[in-house]
Amino acid sequence: MTCATAYEGRGVVHHVPRLEEHRDRDVVIAGGGDSAVDWALALAPIARSVTLVHRRASFRAHEHSVRQLYGAPVRVLTDAQPVACHGTGRLESVDIGTRHGGTLNLPAHTLITALGFVTNLGPLAGWGMEVEYRQIRVDAAMRTSLPGVYAVGDGCTYPGRVPLISVGFGEAATAVNHAAVALRPGARLAPGHSSDARPEPVPA
Numbered sequence: 001m002t003c004a005t006a007y008e009g010r011g012v013v014h015h016v017p018r019l020e021e022h023r024d025r026d027v028v029i030a031g032g033g034d035s036a037v038d039w040a041l042a043l044a045p046i047a048r049s050v051t052l053v054h055r056r057a058s059f060r061a062h063e064h065s066v067r068q069l070y071g072a073p074v075r076v077l078t079d080a081q082p083v084a085c086h087g088t089g090r091l092e093s094v095d096i097g098t099r100h101g102g103t104l105n106l107p108a109h110t111l112i113t114a115l116g117f118v119t120n121l122g123p124l125a126g127w128g129m130e131v132e133y134r135q136i137r138v139d140a141a142m143r144t145s146l147p148g149v150y151a152v153g154d155g156c157t158y159p160g161r162v163p164l165i166s167v168g169f170g171e172a173a174t175a176v177n178h179a180a181v182a183l184r185p186g187a188r189l190a191p192g193h194s195s196d197a198r199p200e201p202v203p204a
């Protein structure tokens, strides 16, 4: 979105650290994922106006959030994207181009570009672990290709992985249990469950 570059930090932002900064302001959000939809929902009761612009017809965000979006006071423009920013010194309005060639000028104090993040492994990329699309490849025990190194969370990958918080927690439990057995051969992998506990024998 080259139009935004000239207003970087002067109305064009990529994060919303404090919702209050947008109170009583006209906000345009570009994007179709969880960040875009979550910020639109969070800002709807605070900002003067919120417009969500997405270049496709359908959203990638969680289905429940998208349902909430269409019930919220948010103007939703699909098949559309920002094409120009205007303002003297700082952002004042944004031109939205539609798939059909039309252009809509929206007043905007802020344009939030929520167009996605690129995973960056940083120094981990140089450790020699097998990496696939910038994520660390692991097996079912969360082992990386580097002996003794385990990986969990959105930074790792295996077929069918779903990027959810609960999945990451489960992976951590899997990794820790397997690491414990690797460190203490003979230890039991399965942690056991409280429901497995036998009642203490009652003394005769």
Ligand SMILES: Cc1cc2nc3c(=O)[nH]c(=O)nc-3n(C[C@H](O)[C@H](O)[C@H](O)COP(=O)(O)OP(=O)(O)OC[C@H]3O[C@@H](n4cnc5c(N)ncnc54)[C@H](O)[C@@H]3O)c2cc1C
Pocket (backbone or CB within 6 Å): 034, 035, 036, 038, 062, 122, 152, 153, 154, 155, 163, 164, 165, 166, 168
């Ligand atoms: C907008 C949005 C909404 C979402 N909604 C949901 C939802 O409703 N339900 C759900 O289950 N999932 C949701 N997710 C997905 C969920 O957030 C992720 O699956 C989860 O946070 C992944 O956890 P993680 O610990 O692997 O990575 P992260 O949560 O990204 O944590 C990685 C941490 O490592 C830190 N870090 C990075 N590099 C370094 C470094 N070099 N040194 C030290 N620290 C570093 C980062 O700052 C960060 O704190 C959502 C994601 C987004 C973006």
